[in-house]
Amino acid sequence: MRVEIVEGFRQDRFSLVEFVPAVGSDKDLLRKAKVARSDTRLSTSGWAVTNLLHLENSVEDQFWKQHLYIEKISGDLFDPWVLECWDLHRRISDSFSDLSEDVKIARFSEFVVDFIREYGELVTSSSKKPTLKDWFTEFGEIAYVVGALREIELIQNEANTLHSMTQVETMSVQIFARRSIEAAVVAKDKKAEELRQNLCKVVGDDITEATGLVAQKLRKYTSLDISQNTEMSMVVWNLQPLCLAGWLWALVARDLFNGITYKLCAGNESDETNCTREVPSVAPNGENVPHCLNCKDEEKV
DSSP, rough: OOOOOTTTEEEEEEEEEEEEEEEEHHHHHHHHHHHHEEEEEHTTOOOHHHHHHHHHHHHHHHHHEEEEEEEEEEEEOOOOOTTTTHHHHHHHHHHHHHHTTTHHHHHHHHHHHHHHHHHHHOOOOOOOOHHHHHHHHHHHHHHHHHHHHHHHHHHHHHHHOOOHHTTOOTTSSSSHHHHHHHHHHHHHHHHHHHHHHHOOOOOOOOOOOSSSHHHHHHHHHEEEEEEEEEETTTEEEEEESSSHHHHHHHHHHHHHOOOOEEEOOGGGGOOTOOOOEEEEEEOOTTTOOOSSSSHHHHOOO
16 A cells, blocks of 8 residues: 655745733733742742642643734745655654753744744634644644654664675575574564554555554545555555645655655755755655755755
């Protein structure tokens, strides 16, 4: 089974984005509570510290319930296919992982606002506007899956390296050593498959009936259409993203089901460019791309 992303998703970017607090005056109240708790005169009072902590947690919980206020469309469309955002899910995972190590509501709010100005909304829904906590949860799930995919990629690379050793016909690779290496390869392949099954367990090539986080997200954020590749005798699921979250989860699905791997953009080898982007082994448009779009454009100049 393979998956392919259908070209065509694009959406608006926004120039004016901000979060509207659930309670207008609580921000100042939270600051005062933190200052009061640090007062040495209160530090000896368990009752006072407990109540101030409860107040802080209550106010912070209200901040997590903030909703986005988007007033102005920038007039510029974000088209991940045209911009060749083949590694966007991995970049978001890296940025979010850095933030989540020491979560600060204000810092994460800025991260979300900058994200929307650059890419647009993550999820579009007329019935329910996502809260700051919804954004945090969605990014967290993407980061978790990308982390698992990176672990799978690492395990498979190790297995491939070990397997290549068994193909060397020399006296240095004795029978007992070959068997030991082959057993290690089998163990690593098994571990990688267990990780894949944890992310998405598909029975009979039917994603609509599959279990796991990836399957849930694909059904929620993409339109699924099945076809048959007669040349390869293989079922192909065509994924049409319904929103930006759909684009990200479609990229995840390609990595998971098509075995897509990544390497640093060739621009990273240049001292002048020092690009930190990654490029896939096969892009969604079927091309082998050594450079990200930015470095590709620079080479043309």
